[in-house]
Amino acid sequence: MLTITHVGKTYANTVRALDGISLDVAPGEIVAVVGGSGCGKSTLLRLVCGLDIPSQGSVALDGDTIASPHQKIGIVFQEPRLLPWLTVAGNVGFGLADRPRAERAERVARQLARVGLADKASVWPRELSGGQAQRVALARALVMRPEVLLLDEPFSALDAFTRADLQDHLLDLWADTKPTLVVVTHDVDEAIVLADRVVVMRPQPGRVFAAIEIDLARPRDRQSAAYDFAKRRVMAALDRKPAIDDCETRSDHGAAMWW
Amino acid sequence: MSLFSISLSEPVAADESRPLARFAKPALGFVLPVGLGVLWEFAVWQGYSDGRLVPPPSRIWATLTELAASGELQRHVAATLMRVAAGFCFGVIAGTLAGAITGYSALTRRLLDPALQALRAIPSIAWVPLFILWLGIFESSKITLISVGVFFPVYLGVMGAVLSVDRKIVEVGRVFRLSGAQMVRRILLPAVLPAYVLALRSGLGLGWMFVVAAELLGASEGLGYLLVDGQQLGKPAQIVAAIVVFAVIGKTTDWLLSLAAAPFLRWEDRYGGRQ
Numbered sequence: 001m002l003t004i005t006h007v008g009k010t011y012a013n014t015v016r017a018l019d020g021i022s023l024d025v026a027p028g029e030i031v032a033v034v035g036g037s038g039c040g041k042s043t044l045l046r047l048v049c050g051l052d053i054p055s056q057g058s059v060a061l062d063g064d065t066i067a068s069p070h071q072k073i074g075i076v077f078q079e080p081r082l083l084p085w086l087t088v089a090g091n092v093g094f095g096l097a098d099r100p101r102a103e104r105a106e107r108v109a110r111q112l113a114r115v116g117l118a119d120k121a122s123v124w125p126r127e128l129s130g131g132q133a134q135r136v137a138l139a140r141a142l143v144m145r146p147e148v149l150l151l152d153e154p155f156s157a158l159d160a161f162t163r164a165d166l167q168d169h170l171l172d173l174w175a176d177t178k179p180t181l182v183v184v185t186h187d188v189d190e191a192i193v194l195a196d197r198v199v200v201m202r203p204q205p206g207r208v209f210a211a212i213e214i215d216l217a218r219p220r221d222r223q224s225a226a227y228d229f230a231k232r233r234v235m236a237a238l239d240r241k242p243a244i245d246d247c248e249t250r251s252d253h254g255a256a257m258w259w
Numbered sequence: 260m261s262l263f264s265i266s267l268s269e270p271v272a273a274d275e276s277r278p279l280a281r282f283a284k285p286a287l288g289f290v291l292p293v294g295l296g297v298l299w300e301f302a303v304w305q306g307y308s309d310g311r312l313v314p315p316p317s318r319i320w321a322t323l324t325e326l327a328a329s330g331e332l333q334r335h336v337a338a339t340l341m342r343v344a345a346g347f348c349f350g351v352i353a354g355t356l357a358g359a360i361t362g363y364s365a366l367t368r369r370l371l372d373p374a375l376q377a378l379r380a381i382p383s384i385a386w387v388p389l390f391i392l393w394l395g396i397f398e399s400s401k402i403t404l405i406s407v408g409v410f411f412p413v414y415l416g417v418m419g420a421v422l423s424v425d426r427k428i429v430e431v432g433r434v435f436r437l438s439g440a441q442m443v444r445r446i447l448l449p450a451v452l453p454a455y456v457l458a459l460r461s462g463l464g465l466g467w468m469f470v471v472a473a474e475l476l477g478a479s480e481g482l483g484y485l486l487v488d489g490q491q492l493g494k495p496a497q498i499v500a501a502i503v504v505f506a507v508i509g510k511t512t513d514w515l516l517s518l519a520a521a522p523f524l525r526w527e528d529r530y531g532g533r534q
Contacts, residue, residue, distance in 0.1 A: 049434065
């Protein structure tokens with residue numbers, strides 16, 4: 001269980017990036033965090049990852065407070081962030097340096113095959129396309145068998161076709177070991193395709209405005225009426241479109257539902 | 260698609276099938292110096308000039324073979340090479356350590372960098388009297404001077420490279436919970452390597468510059484001594500011969516250095532200049 005309790009983050013220049021964020025994510029759950037730019041969603045992910053520490057409150061995994069990067073928490077960034085001096089296989093095996101060579105080679109090969117890049121093992125990162133590089137980044141995180149995988153706008157730099165492919169691919173990979181996924185995104189479609197629950201954040205300071213359950217069977221049909229309805233609810237919470245009457249939105253923050 | 264790939268790949272294939280073409284591109288660099296040499300040789304041969312102050316290539320070559328036959332050339336080259344090698348080693352070690360420490364820690368940077376930058380502004384020759392007083396007129400003062408010359412480009416290069424390592428890549432190391440030493444070995448060192456090779460090459464270039472300064476100001480052997488000797492005895496061919504040897508050895512050592520570094524830099528995603 002990933003527990004985020006009353007987390008706030010104030011930067012040295014007194015900018016309050018986050019205020020009073022509370023969120024529980026169950027094991028195996030997929031949570032998408034959406035919000036406009038500057039709402040602190042990436043900051044939240046950095047706190048969960050242990051790259052930054054919160055100014056108030058705390059983040060814990062199974063009761064273990066996160067103050068620095070945690071073995072069981074993996075992250076995929078917006079950019080692939082592959083190490084250019086290592087081959088694809090070297091990048092995927094980067095976190096397995098302390099394992100015996102044979103085990104490392106075996107796990108790397110299996111993970112690369114799983115993301116469909118077995119033939120690219122000995123290639124330099126510069127020779128990969130954007131989508132392939134992001135798949136290598138995904139493999140690098142998954143090969144560590146994380147309990148929680150954080151994704152920070154992982155597909156936002158890709159074209160629409162590659163993005164849709166990788167969203168399906170991510171769900172496929174998730175089904176293997178069912179890690180907890182926290183996906184930060186500004187793409188409402190991406191949130192609804194992936195998530196069990198969509199957390200909507202609003203800025204200044206960043207706080208949770210609403211959490212919307214997406215109770216749709218997977219694989220989700222991007223054209224169905226139910227999908228469209230879910231999308232309208234999220235859009236309404238983001239204040240992008242006029243609210244619809246029968247939209248039932250639960251707020252974790254207790255903010256007034258003004259519509 | 261196939262149309263494109265055919266029209267694009269054809270000239271490349273033709274280029275590789277002709278063995279001459281492989282040498283044609285490097286050979287382009289010889290056109291200017293060889294052309295000028297031939298022109299001057301012709302001018303002296305025709306009697307437009309006596310070539311006393313500016314000797315033609317044939318006379319320089321004769322001087323070189325003469326020096327080589329007597330074993331003089333080898334002795335001078337060996338002496339100069341030894342000095343550059345020793346000075347380069349000391350300069351690189353000191354420059355790498357100082358650059359890495361100041362790049363890594365802001366405190367040491369504030370402490371050391373201003374003083375080092377001030378020292379860098381001092382013209383190299385200004386050190387010579389002091390080094391001679393301190394270390395005598397033999398090898399130590401010369402090697403120290405060369406080390407000083409090598410130190411600064413290496414120091415600046417390493418410090419700049421460490422400072423400009425991509426924060427995002429360092430974060431990858433943090434996510435994988437690398438210790439300080441692991442972070443240096445697995446992230447920082449490989450990341451600064453291309454800039455480091457460049458710094459070593461400029462350091463070597465300055466080493467060759469400073470060895471001349473050191474040998475001009477009192478030496479009994481070395482290529483710099485050949486220069487002074489040629490001036491004092493009025494033998495311009497010997498001066499030019501020594502300069503040519505400097506150029507050849509300097510270029511060769513630089514080439515060897517890049518050659519040694521190349522296997523470690525195969526991953527680089529470079530622009531590489533227009534072909």
